[in-house]
Each structure stands twice: as structure tokens, then as C-alpha cells.
Amino acid sequence: MEKRRRTVRQPVRALILLAAFGGTAQACELPPGTRVESPRAALSYRTIPVKIAVGEPFVLELATCPKTQAALSGRVKLDAHMPEHRHGMNYRPSLKPIGGGRYFSEGWLFHMPGRWEFVFDLDGERLTHSVRIE
Amino acid sequence: MTRFVVAALLALISGSAAAQSLEFTDVELRGILRHGPWPVPWSPDPSNRVSGNPQAIEFGERLFFEPRLSPSGKVLCATCHAPFRGWQDARARAFGLAEADRNTQSLFNVRNNRWFGWDGASDSLWAQSVRPILDAREMGGSQAGAAALVRGDPELSCRFEKTFGVPPPAADEGVLAGIGKALAAFQETIVSGRSPFDEFRDALEKGDRAALTRYPLAAQRGLRLFVGRGNCSACHFGPGFSNGEFHDTGVPFFIASGADPGRHGGIRKLQANPLNLLGRYNDDTAGKSALKTQYLALEHRNFGEFKVPGLRNVALTAPYMHNGSLATLADVARHYSEIDPDRLHSDGESLLKPLRLSAGETADLVAFLESLSETSSALPSRLPSAPCR
DSSP: OOBOOOOOSOHHHHHHHHHHTTTOOOOOOOOSSEEEEOSSEEEEEEEESSSOOTTOOEEEEEEEEESSSSOOOOOEEEEEEETTTTEEOSBOOOOEEEETTEEEEEEEOOOSSEEEEEEEEETTEEEEEEEEEO | OHHHHHHHHHHHSSGGGGGGSOOOOHHHHHHHHTTOSSSOOOOOOTTOTTTTOHHHHHHHHHHHTOGGGSTTSSOOHHHHSBGGGTTBOSSSSOBSSSBOSSOOOOOTTGGGOSSBSTTOOBSSHHHHHHHHHHOTTTTOOOHHHHHHHHHHOHHHHHHHHHHHSSOOOSSHHHHHHHHHHHHHHHHTTOOOOOOHHHHHHHHHHHTOHHHHTTSOHHHHHHHHHHHTTTOGGGTSOTTTTOOSSEEOOSOOOEETTEEOOBHHHHHHHHHHOTTSTTSTTOOOTTOGGGHHHHTBOOOGGGBTBEEOOOOTTGGGSOSBSTTOOBOSHHHHHHHHHSOOGGGSOTTSOSOOOOOOOOHHHHHHHHHHHHTTSOSSOOOOOOOOOOOOO
């Protein structure tokens, strides 16, 4: 049902960063969840409840880690939208850091069935993941 | 999923019955089944501590038919929400003390809403219930006037105390919140009954081919359009046929005083309302009911958006759209058939496209919408209550 996507807006910048740090890959341990990666960073997220239902509020838990020696600054933004419908949510969820690169976010609600795309912005690095809601 | 396919196949291969039932794809079947079952289970409104309370329902019913809430003594809630007209008034735009800008929404299944009013300016049924009392063009009342009425009338005062366990408080705002909560408790009982569509939907789920064939073919074709090419169920979602949110559907929003801001204005009103769920009158100690209000986003695109109405009993509640500008269901089908995408917000969604329905398809869609009418009322019958002591 779910389709994993990886989008990197600035691949060149990411490559430069990798080169700058000698291309050292960090062991990036993340809690269980849906894992999304880019050359610079990885994240895992899970929703509560696990199955997102149209019109029902849900919570999102996020864990992040850098894949290079350059630590993430903690500048994180979350959003979601329906690319085919060209609209986003009617709500602006909270984002609360809870330490160790982890975050708690509430206030999510997908109000239409179809494909929704989560957008995770970690230090300007844009990672996305699509889910289909029935 | 297998049972759905079996049900459809059974209907197709069973002689004369086959001619009376369409074959639906798996995708169509999933789309149809999520419009039920009906009725949905009842659960009390956590923000209203008297939700479901029989004393509150009786008090609310009395207030609903109480003309003295309007200083004119001539307008009551039931003036616009007439029970014998599908709990609305059959007018294009509401008329209490004067003509308003929007159509009166039916109260059928009102309890299932997330937001209330065409612009969602209220986040609870109880807050919405006091809005017309205070509106100059509707009942023209005031917080002080409504509170004084309840405090000063022995019957109403007694019912307030029986409902809430305390006499009407000294603060007018507290009495008004109580009036709203009792009115909401009554309106929560206004639920539509089962419809021919529900019988068909449940027959599909159970594989009851005899029941399947009782649903008219025109309604079946209309249903297929509704969940398929028409994409109507993207917004008219779920058992109540509404996703509870707001969209710009190309209906003009110009009014005598300029433009109706729709959801944009509704969010602003909501945020300024002391009776919203973030305020002191929310009875939900867990606080979860207020999350939707807390995290609500005000966006430019909200301008000109109006709430997606539920469609149960829709044939009983003409005229249609937020301004009552379309007289019949056929007019509504034609609106979506010929919609002009250029009239929609440039920064809005790209979901709506002209359907270009034939006359036959329009008739089918209308046949489906008419099949959402209840076959018998689900309203509880209540005897007039004895005077309060």
C-alpha cells in the first residue's frame, strides 16, 4: 500500500558535504518505523494510530540522525500535502523535540482519501515519503 | 475482498436478477462500502458534559421551540430549522428577522460534524447553537437577554438546574454556554433513518443478491459515477457523505455587502469566540477535543471555501449550496458537469474538473442522490414532558 520515495533537493550540496567529511558513513541507528534516507541524513517515523484514516487525527513520532560526521542542527520542519490535488493540510501540527534527535508532533489530520506526501525538512534537506489513504 | 467479488458475481450470474445489478470493480466496491454502515455508533460529545443526558435533551427541545430567546418573540430556532421541512426552511437564504447571506443547513446528523456552519465558525455544536440567538438578522437576541430569560422563568430555570445540577450562574456567558449545551443535546438526536442506498450497500457487503436487485439500476449507475469518474466521494466521504472540511467549488461568493469570505472569515470568528473549545466552557478534561482548534491553519486559500455538506436526506433539503443558488439536485449535477476551473482559486486545489455529464448521466446521479433519503424516520418519539419541579 505504501510507496517509498526519496527526494533530495540539493544532491550536489550533499555530495560536497560527503566529500568534505571524507565520505565517512555514520552508523545511523533509528527506532522501528518507516525509514527514509538521503545521502546526508536518515529518519524513521511512525504514526499513532499506525493506520491513518481519512478525517481522523493522528500523532507522528520522528527520529533523525546524520549519515555523515556533520551533525544535524535540529532545524526540522514537517508538513504533508496531496501532490495530485495541489493542496496541503488544513492544520499546522506541533513539533516538540524530545532529545536525541527525536520529535513528537500532534495535530495531524488528512481530510481526503488518496496519495498524501509527508515532507521532512532536516537542515534544509528535503526527504519525502508517500502514503495512500483509503 | 473476495466476498465482495463473489457478491457481485452472484448478482451477475443469477438469471433475471443479473439484469438488475451492475458489476462493480474492487475499487468501486471499496468506495461504496466506506459510505456505511449506517447509522454510525453514537458517542457523547466530550466537550459537552450533558451530551446524551435525557434532562438536557428535554431542556434543549424546549429551548429549540422557545420564541422568547428572540426579543421579537417571533423567531425561534425552528423558524429556520423546521422539523417538517427536513430541519431547514426551503428558502435560498435564511430569513429570521431579516434575510441573511447563506442557506439554512439541515440539522440531520448535525452531531457528526467537525466544524459547524458553512464557514466552520464554531468548533462545537453547543457553540454553534447560540450563534443564531445573537445574530441581528436571525433571532436578534443578546447574551444578557437569553440569560435573564432562563434565570427569570421558573420552568426554564428549573430545567437548567436539573440538567446541570446547579442553578443558572450569575455570569451571563455561563448561562449562554448552558443554553448551547442543552440545545446541542437535543439536536444530537436528529439522525436520519436508513435509506435504500444503505440496504444496497449492506447487501453488497453480505452478498445478499435478492436485496441487491431491489436497488434501481439508475441509482446504481449514479452511484458508480459518484465513487468513480465524478470523484464526488473524495469530498463527500464516509457514512455521512462529508469529509467535514471546506472547499471552493466555484459557487459565486459575492453578496450585497461585498464578498462572503467563507472559511477564511469563519476561522477568524472561531479564534475570537470565547465559547470555542480552547476556552473555559469546554468540558473535555482530557483536552483532545480542542486539538483541531489548536492546530487549525489560516490560509489565503480559505477565502471563498465553504463546508462540504453531508448528503443524507439531501433530496429533502433543497435548495442547495452555501447561498441556496441551485434549486434542484439536477442543477447541482449540472454545476459540477459544467464547472469552470478558471473560476476556482489559482492557488487552490486541482480536483474539480468539468464532468461533461450526458442528460442520462445527470438523471442517474440524481437517482442515486434521491436514494439517500430515509425510508422511515429515526427520530425518537417523545411525549410532552411534565412541568419541571
